[in-house]
Each structure stands twice: as C-alpha cells, then as structure tokens.
Amino acid sequence: MAVASHRRSLRTRRTLVVSAAVVAAGVGAGAIVMSANAGTVDLYHQTLAAKDGWASSGTGTTGGTKADAAHTFTVSTRAELVKALGSASDTTPRIVKIKGTIDANTNDAGKKLTCADYASGTGYSLSAYLKAYDPATYGRSKLPSGTQEKARAAAQTKQAKNIVFRVPANTTIVGVPGTNAGLTGAMLQIQNVDNVIVRNLAFSATEDCFPQWDPTDGDDGNWNSNYDSVTLRGATHVWADHNTFTDAPHFDNVNPKYYGREYQIHDGALDITKSSDLVTVSRNVFNCHDKTMLIGSSDSEPSGKLRVSIHHNVWKGIVQRAPLTRVGQVHIYNNYYDVAALNGYTVQYSINSRAKAQVVAENNYWKVPSSVKVAKLLSGDGTGAVKGSGNLVNGTVTDLVAAYNAASSKDLKTSVNWTPTLTSGLESSAKDLPTSLSTTTGAGVLK
Known part of the structure; x- marks a missing residue:
C-alpha cells in the first residue's frame, strides 16, 4: 500500500509541475489544466492566462471552471442547451459542452422551424409589408408604424424566443473537439453578466427572418436585422477564443433588393456594446461577413469602459467593422487581414476609430490586392485615434494612419491616452502570421 501511495503521489506531483510550467509560460492561449489521468489538456476547465488582454484584468476570466458535476452538461440539441444554461440570473458556475452542431431554428422536439412558422398567427407577410411602407x-x-409593422415585430419576437440563448455569469461554453461543434441560426446573448468563456464553436447562418425597413437610415434608407452570433451588452470579463464566424451558406450577394436597398438578414458576428468591458477576443476566424464587430453601440456611450483586446484572429471576406471602435481603449495586435473580395464580400475598411476611441494597432498583417488602396484599410x-506600429502590408512595414490621413479630410489622431500592458503572447513581428494563424485559429483546432 505504501508503495502504491507513493507512486500516486509522484504522478500527482508530476502533473502539477507540468501544469505550473505551462501556466507560467503565459503563451496567450489560456492557462492550461492537465488531466491527472491522461496527461492531456482539460479544455473545459481552461482559464484565461495572466496578462492575456483586457479580460485578464482584475479578477481575470475563469468562466465555469468551479462548476460541480451537477452543473456540467453535454448538450447536442437546442432544448438541452436551453436547459443547461438555465436562468440568466443564476450565477452558479457551469460548464456547457456542445457536441455537434445545434440548429437554433428547431422546436423542443427537434423539428426544423422556418420563417413561415414564426410568421404564422401574427398576420405578417412580406408582400403586405412592402406594399404598406x-x-x-x-x-x-x-x-x-401600423398593422404590418406590429405584425413584423410580433413575428420577430417569436423568432427571438427560439434562437436567442441568454448566458449566465460564471459560464464556460465549449465545443467538444472532433464533433464539428457549433451553433447555426443562433445568438448567444451575454448581457449584464460577468465572467464568461466561449470557445471552439462554429457560428453560422445567424439570420433575421423579419428585417425592419428604416427609410431614415442614410440617404436611401436601409433594411436592418436584429441578431448577432455573439452579442455582449453590459458584459464584463469575457473571453471569446478559437471560434469561427461566417454567414455561410447564405451569403449577402444572394439577398434580394426591396425599395432599391439590400434586404439584409445578417447583423453582427461578435458585437461588444452597452458599456461592456474587459474583453479578450483571440484566435478566432471571421469569414464572409459585412458588419462584423461593433465595439460601442453609440457615439454617446460613457467613457471608462469598452476596454477590449483583439489578437491573433483571421479576417477574410470582411466588408467592415474589423472592428469599428467607439470610446474605449482597444488593443489590436497580431491579426491577419486578407482583404481580397470573397463570395461577393468586398472590403470597405478594416479598422474604424470614432467617438474618441483610443486604438493601439500593432504588428498586424494585411494581404491587399492591387485593386484595394492602402488608404482604405482604416476609417x-x-x-478617434489609432497609434500604429509594426503593421505590414504584403510583407512591407506600412504607416496605415499616414496613408489614411493623406487621403481623408477627417484625420485619425496618432497618439493615445494609454499604454497596453496586458500583452502576453504579443509577437514582435507580423511577418509569419499568414502562415502561423492558418493552422492555429478558429473552431476545431483545440483538442
């Protein structure tokens, strides 16, 4: 018995030593928890590493790592996901493992729901709406306003009840490796809660069946939709890591036009608004999307929040908002932007700094075709301010702010009121990012 006990103790010490060494390395992929039995990474209990962006500030971001067995779930259907998340006001730590792809547009029995199902009983029809307005x-x-607008809103509310999943505080949501884990047609809503981790999930086809016509939006009016794949509203300490976001399979170039404007069914991919704060967005893939990441929903948002770190992400086929920043202190580093047109998505700009945002953009890599002017990469x-350094365009160090200011009447400011310090994993050169990020980002990479 003494010999067996000694061997178990030795194995335990070895595991702890390995864990401590990896955590101390602080490589930016999150603290590592090792399994005492198999010596493999325990993906479900990983926490954000020290100094890995704004979400590591203060108490850090640990998600549901303290969850007990009763609050650890493996789900593969919409109904199971709803049950696992429970009440948005319940702060009990929980881990939700998503196995396979969950279609949000299904009922509790798993039957597929369509836009017609949501419209049923409301009196809404697109043809009547188009005629009325x-x-x-x-x-x-x-x-x-009036009958058809009320009917449209009612139908949209029915869809929202089905596809919006409200995430409580102290929650980790992770895709089970090797299962094509993800959500289609869904919105994760992280609202007025603290300490959430979202990892290893593929988000696709988040679509609004009932966009609203706004004739006062711009010179010609616009159709506006209502759902982001992941939305943060007043949330704090959130880590979004190794996810993939895409409009596929329905790309914007097949959207019809009504009143001469695109009938837009997509909104944001990952939006950070309503004074959300202390957020790290790392090693995600953003693919084929228009209004991709909004930081701050209004130019009048109060100062002191919207502190966000965005690093080691891949952006391909993105039209705009990669990201659009307002008010806050935002660190954008070691990202790879491929701005060639893809599936009809043509770049307008990558980074927008407005409403006195204080952006530090360093050591990012842009792959830019000859048809796109460098001056278009910023807005x-x-x-707003952008302090840029070490950014490469097609392998050449380029002053993106100077290029933008030379072509614009609304200059970006070039100095900021803060210095990033939570920079674990910051690479001093962007030259290898196109290669290294091709195999280390997005859903399905983590094991």
Whole structure:
C-alpha cells in the first residue's frame, strides 16, 4: 500500500509541475489544466492566462471552471442547451459542452422551424409589408408604424424566443473537439453578466427572418436585422477564443433588393456594446461577413469602459467593422487581414476609430490586392485615434494612419491616452502570421 501511495503521489506531483510550467509560460492561449489521468489538456476547465488582454484584468476570466458535476452538461440539441444554461440570473458556475452542431431554428422536439412558422398567427407577410411602407406612398420621413409593422415585430419576437440563448455569469461554453461543434441560426446573448468563456464553436447562418425597413437610415434608407452570433451588452470579463464566424451558406450577394436597398438578414458576428468591458477576443476566424464587430453601440456611450483586446484572429471576406471602435481603449495586435473580395464580400475598411476611441494597432498583417488602396484599410470620424506600429502590408512595414490621413479630410489622431500592458503572447513581428494563424485559429483546432 505504501508503495502504491507513493507512486500516486509522484504522478500527482508530476502533473502539477507540468501544469505550473505551462501556466507560467503565459503563451496567450489560456492557462492550461492537465488531466491527472491522461496527461492531456482539460479544455473545459481552461482559464484565461495572466496578462492575456483586457479580460485578464482584475479578477481575470475563469468562466465555469468551479462548476460541480451537477452543473456540467453535454448538450447536442437546442432544448438541452436551453436547459443547461438555465436562468440568466443564476450565477452558479457551469460548464456547457456542445457536441455537434445545434440548429437554433428547431422546436423542443427537434423539428426544423422556418420563417413561415414564426410568421404564422401574427398576420405578417412580406408582400403586405412592402406594399404598406413603399416610399412612393408612405414617404421617407418616419419609421414604419401600423398593422404590418406590429405584425413584423410580433413575428420577430417569436423568432427571438427560439434562437436567442441568454448566458449566465460564471459560464464556460465549449465545443467538444472532433464533433464539428457549433451553433447555426443562433445568438448567444451575454448581457449584464460577468465572467464568461466561449470557445471552439462554429457560428453560422445567424439570420433575421423579419428585417425592419428604416427609410431614415442614410440617404436611401436601409433594411436592418436584429441578431448577432455573439452579442455582449453590459458584459464584463469575457473571453471569446478559437471560434469561427461566417454567414455561410447564405451569403449577402444572394439577398434580394426591396425599395432599391439590400434586404439584409445578417447583423453582427461578435458585437461588444452597452458599456461592456474587459474583453479578450483571440484566435478566432471571421469569414464572409459585412458588419462584423461593433465595439460601442453609440457615439454617446460613457467613457471608462469598452476596454477590449483583439489578437491573433483571421479576417477574410470582411466588408467592415474589423472592428469599428467607439470610446474605449482597444488593443489590436497580431491579426491577419486578407482583404481580397470573397463570395461577393468586398472590403470597405478594416479598422474604424470614432467617438474618441483610443486604438493601439500593432504588428498586424494585411494581404491587399492591387485593386484595394492602402488608404482604405482604416476609417474614422475625425475624433478617434489609432497609434500604429509594426503593421505590414504584403510583407512591407506600412504607416496605415499616414496613408489614411493623406487621403481623408477627417484625420485619425496618432497618439493615445494609454499604454497596453496586458500583452502576453504579443509577437514582435507580423511577418509569419499568414502562415502561423492558418493552422492555429478558429473552431476545431483545440483538442
């Protein structure tokens, strides 16, 4: 017995030593918890590493790592996911393992639901809506109101009840490796809660069946949709890591036009709004999307929040908002941007700094075709700042801010009011990012 006990103790010490060594390395992929039995990474109990971006500030981001067995779930259907998440006000630590792809547009029995199912019983029809609010007769000075707008809102509410999943505090949601884990047609809503981890999930086809017509939006009006794949609203300490976001299989170039404007069914991919704070977005793939990441929903959001770190992500086929930043202190580093047109998605800009945002953009890599001017990679309203350094365009160090300011009447400011210190894993050169990030980002990489 004494010999057996000694051997078990020795194995335990070896495991702890390995864990401590990996954690101390602080490589930016999150603290590592090793399994005492197999010596493999325990993906479900990983926490954000020290100094890995803004989400490591203060108490750090540990998600549901303290969950007991009763609050550890493996789910593969929409109904199981709803049950596992429980009440958004329940702060009990929980781990939710998603196995396979869950279709949010299904009922509790697993039956597929369509837009017609959500519209049923509300009185809404697209043809009636288009007739009621045709600018030629309704005008362009006010938002739609009346019978068909009420019916549209009712149908949208029915869809929201089915596809919006409210995430409570102290939660880790992770895709089970090797199962093509993900959510299709869904929105994870992380609202007014603290300490959430979302990892290893493929998000696709988050679509609004009932976009609203706004004739006052811009010169010609716009169709606006209502769901992001992941949305943070007043959330703090959130780590989004190794996920994939895409519009596939329905790309924007097949959207019809009504009133001369695109009938847009997609909103954001990962939006960080309503004074959310202390967020790290790492090693994700953003693919084929228009309004991709919004940081701050209004130019009038209060200062002191919206502190976000964005590193080691891949952006391909992105039109805009990669990200659009307002108000906060945002660190954008070691990302790879391929801005060639893809599946009809053509770049407008990558990074937008407005409403006095304080952005530090360093050691990122842009692959830019000859058809795209370097001056188009940034954007702003004349009040935002971008402090840039070490950024490469097709392998050459390029002053992106100078290129933008030379072509714009609303210059970006070039100095910021803060210095990033939570920079574990920051690579001093961007030259290898196109290669290294091709195999280390997105869903399905973690084992």
